[in-house]
Structure formats: structure tokens, C-alpha cells
Amino acid sequence: MKKIIKYVIIDILRNRIMLAYTLFLFLIGSSIFSLEDNSAKGLMSLLNIVLIIVPLVSLLFSAIYVYNSAEFLELLVSQPLRRRTIWLSLFIGLAGSMAVSFFAGIGIPILLFEPSATGFMMLGAGLFLSVIFVAIAMLAAVITRDKAKGIGVSILLWLYFSVIFDGLVLFILFQFADYPLEKPMIGMTALNPIDLSRVLVLLKMDVSVMMGYTGAIFKDFFGTRTGLIISFLVLVVWIIIPAWLSLRRFNRKDL
Amino acid sequence: MIIASNVSKRFGKLKVLDDVSVTCGKGECIALIGPNGCGKTTLIKCVLGMVIPNSGFITFNGKNITHDWQYRSRIGYMPQIGRYPDNMSIGQVLGMMKDIRGRGEKKLDEELISRFGLNDMLNKRMRTLSGGTRQKVSASLAFLFDPDVLILDEPTAGLDPVSSEILKEKIIAEKAKGKLVLITSHILSELDDLVTQVVFMQDGKICFHKNLDALREETGEEKLSKAIARVMLAK
Numbered sequence: 001m002k003k004i005i006k007y008v009i010i011d012i013l014r015n016r017i018m019l020a021y022t023l024f025l026f027l028i029g030s031s032i033f034s035l036e037d038n039s040a041k042g043l044m045s046l047l048n049i050v051l052i053i054v055p056l057v058s059l060l061f062s063a064i065y066v067y068n069s070a071e072f073l074e075l076l077v078s079q080p081l082r083r084r085t086i087w088l089s090l091f092i093g094l095a096g097s098m099a100v101s102f103f104a105g106i107g108i109p110i111l112l113f114e115p116s117a118t119g120f121m122m123l124g125a126g127l128f129l130s131v132i133f134v135a136i137a138m139l140a141a142v143i144t145r146d147k148a149k150g151i152g153v154s155i156l157l158w159l160y161f162s163v164i165f166d167g168l169v170l171f172i173l174f175q176f177a178d179y180p181l182e183k184p185m186i187g188m189t190a191l192n193p194i195d196l197s198r199v200l201v202l203l204k205m206d207v208s209v210m211m212g213y214t215g216a217i218f219k220d221f222f223g224t225r226t227g228l229i230i231s232f233l234v235l236v237v238w239i240i241i242p243a244w245l246s247l248r249r250f251n252r253k254d255l
Numbered sequence: 256m257i258i259a260s261n262v263s264k265r266f267g268k269l270k271v272l273d274d275v276s277v278t279c280g281k282g283e284c285i286a287l288i289g290p291n292g293c294g295k296t297t298l299i300k301c302v303l304g305m306v307i308p309n310s311g312f313i314t315f316n317g318k319n320i321t322h323d324w325q326y327r328s329r330i331g332y333m334p335q336i337g338r339y340p341d342n343m344s345i346g347q348v349l350g351m352m353k354d355i356r357g358r359g360e361k362k363l364d365e366e367l368i369s370r371f372g373l374n375d376m377l378n379k380r381m382r383t384l385s386g387g388t389r390q391k392v393s394a395s396l397a398f399l400f401d402p403d404v405l406i407l408d409e410p411t412a413g414l415d416p417v418s419s420e421i422l423k424e425k426i427i428a429e430k431a432k433g434k435l436v437l438i439t440s441h442i443l444s445e446l447d448d449l450v451t452q453v454v455f456m457q458d459g460k461i462c463f464h465k466n467l468d469a470l471r472e473e474t475g476e477e478k479l480s481k482a483i484a485r486v487m488l489a490k
Contacts, residue, residue: 071338080328254306
């Protein structure tokens with residue numbers, strides 16, 4: 001397993017995109033903090049980058065990478081290796097490099113400028129999102145054989161998680177405005193890792209007072225230790241389920 | 256050594272393998288022949304575990320291969336179209352395979368690498384290679400780990416006459432060591448001095464599986480190509 005992870009990581013490093021992504025994140029991260037005199041405000045601007053760019057790059061890069069390593073996978077499958085080892089090595093290689101890129105690009109500026117609870121929460125959320133979207137991309141790529149279709153599905157998934165899901169939530173809120181929806185809303189956020197991360201980070205900031213009654217309910221739940229542990233468990237589940245489904249699919253795939 | 260029992264595989268509506276049963280013993284050199292799209296490559300990929308049959312099973316040395324993977328360390332596979340990571344060089348591909356598969360105790364068989372002259376172009380990227388050179392890399396990899404079973408899918412397609420002779424000599428030498436060799440090819444004339452048994456497939460079914468000598472006797476033809484033609488006409 002270690003050997004294959006090594007080859008996956010060497011291959012990703014040889015591909016300059018990863019380096020460019022890290023540099024891009026680092027430039028944004030450090031320039032936002034240098035522009036704002038109040039680093040808490042900087043964190044607020046950075047939040048949007050983390051919630052939009054990180055899932056998108058994670059998803060697209062992983063999907064394209066899986067398609068491009070079709071030959072590599074084919075070569076390995078005919079060798080005395082377990083399919084599970086091959087697939088998990090690919091996952092660990094991709095997730096590891098996405099997480100390291102994020103840590104180097106955004107994590108270091110956060111640690112330098114804003115090493116607060118909010119900063120750490122954002123760092124954790126970003127790392128989770130990087131890995132979650134690698135898992136989702138690998139699931140999309142293993143299900144669709146056609147490259148263009150697979151990448152299209154990945155883009156749609158990203159749109160769903162970052163835009164459409166919020167629209168659906170708003171729609172439900174307006175339709176059922178007469179009912180108390182605050183508690184079900186907590187459950188709804190668990191269905192979207194991006195929303196969950198946003199809520200987790202926002203609640204650490206002072207802006208949560210502006211969210212009104214729902215914000216108070218959220219604070220009641222996510223502010224507690226149990227709430228926090230449950231949310232991180234949900235994020236872990238968001239990694240495990242797509243990864244497990246894709247592994248099951250890959251085990252039976254014809255190459 | 257390899258026994259396939261009632262293996263069926265469909266890709267969507269297309270039935271590629273239809274109840275295929277075949278037994279391959281040690282020391283044989285078996286030619287798998289048949290028209291394009293008759294399921295030869297799919298059968299080979301089933302044996303390697305790259306394609307998973309819908310029904311039926313395959314055993315390797317008496318063990319079902321479905322949940323096994325170690326048996327592949329005893330197979331050398333040369334694919335029809337060798338596909339390798341584009342941005343790796345020949346040397347890196349060879350090195351990676353040695354790293355992944357190499358075990359201390361067995362000696363590596365690098366005869367083909369040197370005879371094909373691959374040592375002089377270890378730095379060439381896989382993307383820049385011609386089809387023939389790719390085939391040479393595939394062949395070298397198949398023989399590299401001195402496996403008990405060799406599965407060669409169209410081994411000489413795309414090779415120049417000199418290299419194709421080198422490969423044939425190597426196959427004969429390995430066969431003499433008592434290895435099982437499975438070959439698919441469309442060039443029947445070059446199988447004449449290699450094979451001991453013939454498996455003829457059509458539309459996903461095995462039409463016959465015979466000893467070459469028995470086939471020659473039955474048809475009265477010395478050449479494999481003519482013998483096959485005669486069998487096909489007789490149907």
C-alpha cells in the first residue's frame with residue numbers, strides 16, 4: 001500500500017497544478033490578511049474562498065486525475081495487488097495532497113495572522129472539505145465511464161452543494177414558514193458538508209448574532225461540546241460513505 | 256492449472272462470453288483463436304480478474320480467483336494494447352513494477368529488456384513511444400518476474416520481424432521450462448511451431464478445444480491455418 005501511495009503522490013507532484021493551487025491559496029490567504037487591518041474581518045472574507053474554491057478544485061482535480069490514471073489503474077489491477085489497496089492508495093494520495101496544499105496555502109496564513117478558535121475551526125473545516133470532495137469526486141468518476149460525463153457530474157455536484165442546496169433550503173423555509181422549522185434546520189445542515197462547515201465557522205465568529213432566532217437555536221446546538229462532536233462525526237461520515245461506496249463499485253468494475 | 260467453469264459475461268445487452276468452460280494444464284501452449292469480437296480478450300481479462308464474470312467461476316491451481324489476488328503474482332500478462340501512465344519513462348515503469356512486484360528470492364528475467372534494446376531508451380517517456388516499442392515494454396514486463404503462467408494477447412501485433420522472432424524464441428524457451436502459455440493471435444502461420452493445443456471461439460462460445468496433432472490428423476492438413484479453415488468450412 002505504501003508503495004502505491006508513493007507512486008500516486010510522485011505523480012501528483014509531477015503535475016504542476018497542485019503546486020499552482022497551493023501558491024494561489026497562499027497568495028489569497030496572505031493578501032487578504034494583509035489588506036484588512038482587522039484579521040477577524042479577513043477570516044470572514046477567507047471563509048467564502050474556503051467554502052467555494054476548495055470544494056471545486058478538490059472535486060475537479062480528483063475527478064480528472066482518476067480518469068487520467070485509467071492506464072495506471074489498469075496496469076495495477078492486472079498485478080498481484082488487491083483492488084482495495086489500489087483504490088484506497090489512490091484516495092489517500094489524492095486526499096493527502098489536497099489536504100497538504102490547503103494546509104500550506106491557507107493554514108499557514110491563518111496560523112500566522114489569526115491563531116484563534118475561529119481560525120482553527122476554519123482550518124479544520126477546510127481540511128475536511130478537501131478530503132470530503134476527493135471522496136465524492138472518486139465516487140462520481142468510478143460510476144461514470146465517460147470522462148466528459150464524469151467531469152460534468154462533478155461540476156453539477158459542486159453546484160448542488162454550494163448553490164442549489166441553499167435554494168432548496170430557502171424554498172422549504174418559505175413554504176413551511178408557518179411551522180417551527182428551527183430544529184429541523186439543524187438536521188438539514190447535516191445533509192450538506194459545505195453548509196455544515198459554514199455554520200460551524202460562523203458560529204465561532206461574532207456575526208452569529210445577526211442570524212436571529214435560528215442563529216440562537218444553532219448556537220444552542222453547535223455551541224455545545226456534544227453539538228461540535230456530532231458535527232465532526234457527520235463530516236467524517238461524509239468522507240467514509242462516498243469512499244466506501246466508490247470502493248465497492250471499483251471492486252466490481254470491469255477494466 | 257487454470258479451469259474456467261461456465262463463465263458468462265454480458266456488457267449491457269451484448270453477451271460476450273456464453274457459458275465458457277475450458278481447462279488449461281501445465282506445460283501446454285494454448286492458442287486462443289477466433290474472429291474479432293468473439294470474446295478472447297474478455298476471457299483473458301476474466302482469468303486476470305480485470306473483468307468480473309456475471310456467472311460461473313475460474314480456479315487457479317484449485318483456488319477460486321474471485322476473492323484472491325495473490326495468484327496474479329504467478330501470471331505474466333501482456334495486453335493487446337499496452338496502456339501505461341503517459342508521463343512516466345520506460346525506466347520508471349520498469350522500476351515501479353519491480354518495486355511493486357519484485358520479491359527478493361526470485362531472480363528477475365531481464366533477457367527481453369536487453370534483447371529488445373530497451374536499456375538504451377530508459378529515459379523515453381511512454382507517451383512518445385511507438386506502438387511497437389510499447390509492445391516490447393509489455394512483453395518485457397510479462398516475462399520479467401519469471402511467472403508460471405504467461406498470458407499473451409496478440410503478442411506479435413505491431414512488432415517488427417526481428418523482435419517478433421526474439422519473442423517467439425523466448426516463448427518456446429519458456430514453454431520448454433514447463434510453463435503454461437496462453438496466446439491469442441490472428442496470424443495463424445506463426446502459431447504453427449509454438450502451440451500444442453487450439454481453442455477456437457466464436458460468438459462468445461468455445462467451438463472446440465483440441466490438441467494440435469489431433470486437429471492435424473482429423474483434417475489431414477499440416478498447416479494450422481488450413482486446418483482451421485477446413486474445420487470452419489465443414490460446419
